[in-house]
Amino acid sequence: MAGQRPGIDILAQENGQTLKALIPVAGQSMLSRVVGALDLCPRISRIVVVAQDPQLLLSGDTARLLANPKVRLTPSTNGIASSIAAIAGSALAPWPVLVTTADHALLTPEMIDEFLDSCEGNAKGGDLAIAFGERRIVEGGYPRTSRTWLKFRDGHYSGANLFALRNAKVMPALTLWSGVEQQRKKGLAVISQFGPLLLLRALTRTISFRNALAKAGATLGLKAELVVMSQPEAVIDVDKPADLVLAEQILRLREKSEAACA
Incomplete structure (x- = not known):
């Protein structure tokens, strides 16, 4: 993109x-x-x-x-x-389609392979996989970098601009995303689209990010997976x-x- x-x-x-x-x-x-x-x-x-x-x-x-x-x-x-x-x-x-962005200047073949290996390693096979970096990993490498963090029970996460779209089941997710693109940096605004219960659990941090993503996907009739990247540079876009x-x-x-x- x-x-x-x-x-x-x-x-x-x-x-x-x-x-x-x-x-x-x-x-x-x-x-x-x-x-x-x-x-x-x-x-x-x-x-x-x-x-x-x-x-x-x-x-x-x-x-x-x-x-x-x-x-x-x-x-x-x-x-x-x-x-x-x-x-x-x-x-x-x-x-399947892999999506990334032109401002992902630090992207490497190793990052892409790590992401795809994780997607393909799931025996059940998801419909949608999204890459994120976890705050402890990112700030462990670059403590002064400023990112937008989604805060859940199991940690804080920032998007890594890698998306795996496996099949046509992702189309409802794209339709929803189209409606919230201008709010994509406001995690809670996006989460609110999946109902008050999930929003409440996110606000109170009583749910892990992996489970929240899975529940959000289920409301759209698809299996959504979280991939946590090991390299802190994966979340540093320009x-x-x-x-x-x-x-x-x-x-x-x-x-x-x-x-x-x-």
Whole structure:
């Protein structure tokens, strides 16, 4: 997902770009980094880049995306969820579908494999899996990072921008998501869509996040699973200047480590 909300993106403007996905992070655009990570995963057979005007993304180091036979570009609709629903399960993006975002600049093939391994390791097989980072893990690695936390009995969680959609049973979830996209950072507002009892249990922290997600999925007729990522970087997307600074620091350290091992 490489679209952009209406109006000027301040972070993009501050970094000399009109589109957020083209912001350079340690010398490479966010979009190219995400596509590069996906391209290195053998289980990913096709990469579909979704944006309002995909051709505008073909600038600088992203211009070579068209040369990659695995990559397709397609225009988005009016929102994230509706854009996914428009192509999920189609000839362009047949089931199962993995969804991530262009601002996931720290995404690595290892993170993708960890997420997919967890999804595929469930013998019963879920319809929808969502990746999150747990606060103790994230702040253990990066104590100064500022994230939005969902607070439950078993811990505090922040989204990792990885979603596994296994089949058409996820469509009701996408419809609901379309209606609450503007409130996606307000966890309780989203939870309230699943009824007062679940909201009360979330407010009083008398339910674990895994159980809450399972119950929310059941109300939509699907099996929803939580995947807790082991790498703290999995939840650090680039939404604000401090995120960009941190992401560049992490990438520079990665480059030094890789150079030392070469």
